[in-house]
Amino acid sequence: MLSNTDKAYIAGFLDGDGCVMFQLVRRKDYVYGYQVRASIIFYQKTVHRDHLEWIKEQFKCGYVRDRNDGMSEYTIVGIKSVHDVLLQLAPFTRLKKPHVSLALRIFKALPKRFTSERLIAVGKLVDEFKGLNYSKRRQNTAATLEEFFNRHDSP
Amino acid sequence: MLSNTDKAYIAGFLDGDGCVMFQLVRRKDYVYGYQVRASIIFYQKTVHRDHLEWIKEQFKCGYVRDRNDGMSEYTIVGIKSVHDVLLQLAPFTRLKKPHVSLALRIFKALPKRFTSERLIAVGKLVDEFKGLNYSKRRQNTAATLEEFFNRHDSP
Numbered sequence: 001m002l003s004n005t006d007k008a009y010i011a012g013f014l015d016g017d018g019c020v021m022f023q024l025v026r027r028k029d030y031v032y033g034y035q036v037r038a039s040i041i042f043y044q045k046t047v048h049r050d051h052l053e054w055i056k057e058q059f060k061c062g063y064v065r066d067r068n069d070g071m072s073e074y075t076i077v078g079i080k081s082v083h084d085v086l087l088q089l090a091p092f093t094r095l096k097k098p099h100v101s102l103a104l105r106i107f108k109a110l111p112k113r114f115t116s117e118r119l120i121a122v123g124k125l126v127d128e129f130k131g132l133n134y135s136k137r138r139q140n141t142a143a144t145l146e147e148f149f150n151r152h153d154s155p
Numbered sequence: 156m157l158s159n160t161d162k163a164y165i166a167g168f169l170d171g172d173g174c175v176m177f178q179l180v181r182r183k184d185y186v187y188g189y190q191v192r193a194s195i196i197f198y199q200k201t202v203h204r205d206h207l208e209w210i211k212e213q214f215k216c217g218y219v220r221d222r223n224d225g226m227s228e229y230t231i232v233g234i235k236s237v238h239d240v241l242l243q244l245a246p247f248t249r250l251k252k253p254h255v256s257l258a259l260r261i262f263k264a265l266p267k268r269f270t271s272e273r274l275i276a277v278g279k280l281v282d283e284f285k286g287l288n289y290s291k292r293r294q295n296t297a298a299t300l301e302e303f304f305n306r307h308d309s310p
Binding site: 004005006007008009010011012013014015016017018044048051054092094095 | 165170172173209
């Protein structure tokens with residue numbers, strides 16, 4: 001179990017230089033054609049890679065990789081892992097508080113059984129997330145899903 | 156008084172995206188010609204300036220300024236203020252632990268009464284600090300002080 005000061009420390013580190021993000025990822029093998037992907041990413045110079053490894057040990061999930069520009073990333077991907085980590089950090093995050101609360105809304109909105117309508121509803125929450133992250137990169141949006149379901153017969 | 160989780164949070168935020176730094180600053184009005192300047196700087200997008208103001212409220216020193224590139228900085232300058240803040244964060248810092256411990260050595264080495272030799276000794280510790288920060292900018296070093304004292308009569 002992580003202590004409250006460790007959780008608070010990691011929440012501060014995430015607020016300083018980390019990223020929480022949701023994406024709608026095209027997956028041809030998925031019944032509804034898209035995956036809702038949740039990620040948390042911590043960044044640090046590769047010389048301090050052991051710092052990222054320390055955070056990874058605390059959460060026991062995700063992976064650390066070295067980029068080719070002297071930076072390393074610790075990435076946690078997946079609904080369950082991201083949910084678990086955010087629940088631990090939630091009481092201590094400050095800058096990322098809107099991200100955490102929107103993430104928890106997305107997790108709640110994720111149905112056990114999908115329909116195209118439910119996926120579009122989740123897609124709209126994912127769109128809100130991009131606003132929080134000032135994301136400018138073109139990614140799939142709820143509108144992409146709507147177009148997709150218009151072009152395809154509903155499964 | 157700051158709670159331990161607030162201290163741990165700010166230590167994490169400083170580790171993620173902050174800076175602790177020492178400089179030898181030329182001051183013509185100083186008897187020994189140079190000032191030992193200590194600073195802590197926290198960075199954040201100007202849209203989150205209130206976050207920096209919150210940290211400032213906790214420490215009750217320093218100032219927040221907006222740069223002209225969409226970023227803001229909260230800067231704490233001065234031996235006493237930086238010393239006070241680092242003592243509070245020390246138990247919780249991780250990446251900046253070497254900085255904090257070297258800073259505490261510098262504070263200890265700062266004499267009540269300067270001599271050129273004592274200032275050069277402090278200057279050498281300040282040089283070590285630049286190594287911790289991977290600083291490439293040319294700044295005054297202990298060697299600058301030695302040259303200075305060779306050119307000037309000792310006060």
